[in-house]
Amino acid sequence: MRVSRIVTVLFVIIMACVAVDPVGAQGEMPDAGVDAAMPVPTYPVGVFITQKLPIYKFTLDPSALKYEVQVFTKDTHMLVESIKGFNCTSYCLLKSTIPLKTFVRGKQKGYYTWRVRPKYASGWSSTWSAEVEFIVLSTGFTSYFDTLDSKWSTVRGTWTVNSLGYYKTLGELDHVSSAIEKHWLAGQGMVYEVRLKRKGEGGSPNILYFLGEPEYPDPYGEWNLGYRFEFDYGGWRLSRYDEVGSAGIANDHFIYPYSGWVKLTIWRWGSEISLWVNEDYIGTFTDSTYNIGYVGIGMVEVDPGDSPLLVDWAKVYYSANPPYAKY
Numbered sequence: 001m002r003v004s005r006i007v008t009v010l011f012v013i014i015m016a017c018v019a020v021d022p023v024g025a026q027g028e029m030p031d032a033g034v035d036a037a038m039p040v041p042t043y044p045v046g047v048f049i050t051q052k053l054p055i056y057k058f059t060l061d062p063s064a065l066k067y068e069v070q071v072f073t074k075d076t077h078m079l080v081e082s083i084k085g086f087n088c089t090s091y092c093l094l095k096s097t098i099p100l101k102t103f104v105r106g107k108q109k110g111y112y113t114w115r116v117r118p119k120y121a122s123g124w125s126s127t128w129s130a131e132v133e134f135i136v137l138s139t140g141f142t143s144y145f146d147t148l149d150s151k152w153s154t155v156r157g158t159w160t161v162n163s164l165g166y167y168k169t170l171g172e173l174d175h176v177s178s179a180i181e182k183h184w185l186a187g188q189g190m191v192y193e194v195r196l197k198r199k200g201e202g203g204s205p206n207i208l209y210f211l212g213e214p215e216y217p218d219p220y221g222e223w224n225l226g227y228r229f230e231f232d233y234g235g236w237r238l239s240r241y242d243e244v245g246s247a248g249i250a251n252d253h254f255i256y257p258y259s260g261w262v263k264l265t266i267w268r269w270g271s272e273i274s275l276w277v278n279e280d281y282i283g284t285f286t287d288s289t290y291n292i293g294y295v296g297i298g299m300v301e302v303d304p305g306d307s308p309l310l311v312d313w314a315k316v317y318y319s320a321n322p323p324y325a326k327y
Contacts, residue, residue: 038118038127039058039060039061039118040129040130041056041129044134048136048137048186048292050137050186052102052136053095053096054100054136055093055095055096056095057093059092060090060092061118064086064119066084066086067092067118068082068083068084069083069084069114069115070116071083071100072131074112074113077113100136102137102183103183105294111133112135113133114131115128115130135184137185137186138184139317142314144165144312145161145167145311145312146165151181152167152181155179155221155296156175156217157172157177157178159177162310167310168309169308171299173301173302173304174220174301175221176217176221176223176299178207178209178299179298180209180296184294185293185294186292186318188268189318190267191265191317191323192265192314193323194264194314194315195311196262196297196309197260197309198232198299198307198309198310199309200305201302202233204301205232206231206232206298207297208296208298209227209296209298210226210227210268211227211290212227212228212290212296213225221298223241225242225243225293226293227241227287229266229275231277233259234253234254235251235253236252237250237251242289249285258278262277262278263278264276269320270288273286276324279325281327295314297311
């Protein structure tokens with residue numbers, strides 16, 4: 001589909017050339033060496049941001065009495081907002097008053113451009129700055145699955161919400177059944193937690209995907225890009241997937257196997273990936289390949305018996321500190 005192909009292109013190409021704005025960052029002051037004869041956009045420029053009300057920063061034009069910032073949707077170039085005012089010191093800024101939408105899989109929401117022009121004593125300039133791009137990312141979510149959550153969609157298999165309020169799949173024999181949360185998410189500071197339970201097959205894989213993209217899964221249903229935290233009650237494995245295949249990062253067995261409901265936690269900081277099970281520290285591992293993407297939940301049905309995966313809740317939030325002790 002055209003829209004989904006665009007999403008994949010954004011994931012593979014834009015991720016490589018656009019910076020991810022750290023959690024809470026407000027951007028840098030303009031470079032003092034920039035020619036200020038006309039205002040030049042300095043932030044947000046070619047970045048992913050998490051502010052739905054961005055502060056647009058640009059260089060100072062000493063002759064300007066006022067400025068106008070225009071914000072457009074990237075795909076249709078529809079005017080979203082026109083902001084006029086004067087708020088300058090050594091550089092200038094104007095703040096958005098209309099909340100922007102976040103980037104959602106399969107749609108072109110959350111992708112914007114903006115430009116600025118000055119007003120002089122003689123009136124508004126007919127010349128605008130260059131138009132620059134940015135993308136607004138979600139700051140997280142919480143899904144309790146009391147009802148079917150519209151933020152989640154099926155990648156493969158059949159996923160339902162049962163009468164007890166659990167997200168459920170029976171899986172497919174020797175294939176990956178998975179579901180994806182629709183928001184594109186930044187990796188820096190991400191905490192991804194899921195409470196789940198596997199009935200019947202305690203040794204069969206249960207999977208948390210993060211910073212991934214399943215646009216072109218392999219014949220077994222495996223996501224083609226991103227990280228994979230695989231858990232069963234006896235052990236775990238952390239892997240990275242790309243267009244070539246998979247690469248193992250770390251794995252181990254539990255001295256004391258788990259059972260019943262478990263809470264799996266992932267924390268991404270810089271190039272580090274830290275893992276916990278029921279707040280028990282597993283370890284911290286290094287891989288810097290992916291810094292943005294989607295999260296998902298999956299499982300593999302190894303035996304033909306009835307062994308559903310039940311998910312109580314799932315959430316993503318951001319933290320500059322580990323969610324639990326690292327020892």
